[in-house]
Amino acid sequence: MAMTEVDARRRDEADPGHRDLFRIPPAEGGGYAEVAYMAGNSLGLQPRATRDELLEDLDAWARLGVEGHLEAGRPWLPYHELLTEQAARLVGGLPSETVVMNSLTVNLHLLMVSFYRPSGTRTRIVIEDAAFPSDSYAVRSQVAFHGLDPDAEVVRLRPRDGEDCLRTEDVLAYLRDEGGRVALVLLGGVNYLTGELMDIPAITGAARAAGAVAGWDLAHAAGNVPLRLHEWGVDFAAWCSYKYLNSGPGALSGVFVHEWHLGDPDLPRFEGWWSTAAATRFEMTPTSRPPATVEAWQISNPPIYAMGPVRTSLELFDKVGMEALRARSLRLTAYLESLLDEVLPGRPLVQVTPRDPERRGCQLSVRTTAMGANELARRLRHEHGVIADARQPDIVRFAPVPLYSTYDDCRRVAEALAAIFPKDAS
Structure with missing residues (x-):
């Protein structure tokens, strides 16, 4: 692959996003510590601040009972x-x-x-x-x-x-x-x-x-x-x-x-x-x-x-601001698309998301004709540590979310698809 892990990590250093503010699930396969999480269009990851702030609201109930409606640090009413x-x-x-x-x-x-x-x-x-x-x-x-x-x-x-x-x-x-x-x-x-x-x-x-x-x-x-x-x-x-x-x-x-x-x-x-x-x-x-x-x-x-x-x-x-997130989304999604352009030809895979960046968000949907979407998503997760979202019968959705996804996550997606579908497989 022309775009290597070294290149992806260099891009991450120059354009890091806000991954440190989120809890990234551990990987089950592929020899990685963390998953390449591409399913934020189905369920986003947990911000690190959520647990502590939710516990603060729970503690107000324990401490104040009904008076929390008016007296909690963040009053309920x-x-x-x-x-x-x-x-x-x-x-x-x-x-x-x-x-x-x-x-x-x-x-x-x-x-x-x-x-x-x-x-x-x-x-x-x-x-x-x-x-x-x-x-x-x-x-x-x-x-x-x-x-x-x-x-x-x-x-x-x-x-x-x-x-x-x-x-x-x-x-x-x-x-x-x-x-x-x-x-x-x-x-x-x-x-x-x-x-x-x-x-x-x-x-x-x-x-x-x-x-x-x-x-x-x-x-x-x-x-x-x-x-x-x-x-x-x-x-x-x-x-x-x-x-x-x-x-x-x-x-x-x-x-x-x-x-x-x-x-x-x-x-x-x-x-x-x-x-x-x-x-x-x-x-x-x-x-x-x-x-x-x-x-x-x-x-x-x-x-x-x-x-x-x-x-x-x-x-x-x-x-962070939506304009900054959209700008990083365009860069990250374009990078994933460039990698898919290397991987998809000659394989039973085709991108169905519009190629015009102005006609899409941070999602690239890929149709698979060689196996069901659920089976492909299962193999991505268990063999390569990539979590993507399947939509039956034949669409797998990859969402490089600008808040926490990385260029190396994108590289891992392309590498996994290339491994699951050897060249010219049908």
Whole structure:
């Protein structure tokens, strides 16, 4: 291989990232002490600060009991507010437009209660054909809830024949031609399978021009690529925080609702105790008085021990900055791609992620035609100490995360693929 371990380590010395702030799992194979972790697009690694800060919140419960709601070092009653400004900066929203609550699909349902309002001939929801299954389930169930036929009203936009990625111009063409029948566009900002970064501002503009609502699932975009949701005019968005945001398995979700919808009395919402204005919460009246902020979409009081790791992570992102992370992401992903360009030809492997760096985040998806994705991921881990993420039947996803991945991790991926598939294997 033209690019050697010496070259990779030299690059790491010049462009080190923030690996020292994370706990790296030990390797099971390959003779390495630590894994080459390429699955941060599925579950991010644990920041070193998370354990101690979570224990501080637990200790407050032990020491204060119920008084911790007001007297803890990080009081529980307004705890979610500690996350608001950092989350807003992360996605390019205003603090009044951004809140952390619930899980991703729960939030998508709460948002669709407000923003999917089929009427007359405007009844369709547009998603990508390669949407994550939970999004498909969610939109189909919303359509059925309104008494409509999901098979007729959920439009699944597909790539062109022989292609893996959905072209922006094809989305725009559909909205130009059929937009009068579309109630909601709900696409993934970065596609989970291919790693394709959609043109969020262009598609948002086309959806709104067609009279539709523009919503985005940013599970694979938040913490991966810079976002400017307020500036782009996105109606709503939601994202999880256990992938690139490194907040732990099943961690809480973020929500964005554009300010032009805030305080709209005609917009329906489901409500609960936390939907009412904080100043009126303990008046115990039967009627909610929601604030003119996205907090009106909250229902329950926040789970403190789930919020703690999100707060820790957001502080890290705030300190490092998304622009710096994106710059390193482009360098690191380009390096991995250059190595794959050496390895993939002549082997039963092909990259399906767009080659244009502006059309992807820090993920390169590879299709294997010689063995199942699960088997390839198993061999990568147990024989070579590389953890990657398999998506059946034939895609393995490699995510060189700029916070903690290294150039040498990328080299190990290429070296492992070359060893598993001897040249010209089929």
